[in-house]
Amino acid sequence: MMKRRTFTASLLSALPATSLIGTRAFAQGLRDITFVQPSPSAINSFPVFVAIGEGFFEEEGLNVTVEAINGSGAVLQALSAGQAHFGRPGPGPLIAARSRGVDAVHIYNVAARSNFGIAVQEDSEYQAIEDLRGKVIGTGTADGAEVGFARNVLTGAGMTEGEDFQFLTVGDGGPATAAFLNGEIDAYSASTADTAILNQRGMKVRDITPAEFGRFFGNGIATMAETIENDRALVEGWSRAFARGHAFALNDANREAVLGHLAEGNPQEGEDKEFQSALFDAVRSKTIPPEGSPYLGWYPAEVWAEWQDALVAGGEISGPLDDLDAAWTNEFAALGSEAAGG
Known part of the structure; x- marks a missing residue:
């Protein structure tokens, strides 16, 4: 079936937007849903754009619009306000949001x-x-996943925020480069994409994070517990399509098609084909589960506990959640894995 797409942009009310990317498939009878991501990069959310481009969401009866807003905090705000159905926040911000009564689930x-x-x-x-x-330490946003990660690493080295180090929100890309050049920051808490962009722009950086922190998984797909309870078919359909997009993108035989879908999602990223390809490789490598994981998208319970311990130690939450297990589930990733043939 031929898939026709166009791009739309609609500002989520009361939320700061860095860039807005909308992708719609015109077909009869599809349900409109919104996915929010914490940065404009299509590559960082590559399974979504691949699932859109390959028609996997359409096969589930879903017409997905993608909105890019500023950081995990804004993503969780959009979900809790009912302005989006799914988002891609970090685990630290999600745990912190749940401590404030936001019933979001990875x-x-x-x-x-x-x-x-x-x-x-x-x-x-x-x-x-x-x-x-x-x-x-510079950060892209004030309350994004990169802040919680850096706080975890620094407190793990025996440092206390405000006494031994401080964060400064400088933005990403060009602003982060300027902050380094102006001496405003000594280090930068960066995503894989941020680091690649800095290096590509001539600001050569190197990562000094201890290897043991590699187990701390990053941003994942989240929705509200109410959506899981009251609209289960939607969550199942999303999960099947997303997992198929992820698996499709991991197959090198599909590389040309994948990069084409990503260029449609963010044309600016697609202008430099060599850089786009290298950045995709870097981001994709982080989505391959560690050895022993049963399927794509699987969460290890013990690392959720470590994330929570780090948040408590860093003062981001006053104490452990009453039920940390309610913050995440492997059920839908397992379902998606079956659909993707994994």
């Missing part, structure tokens, strides 16, 4: 391997996390 582990790291300039004297004592 249903698919997209960044199964940590997609964040603390980067310093390539020629910097800083060689280890301990060298950042008394320094300023």
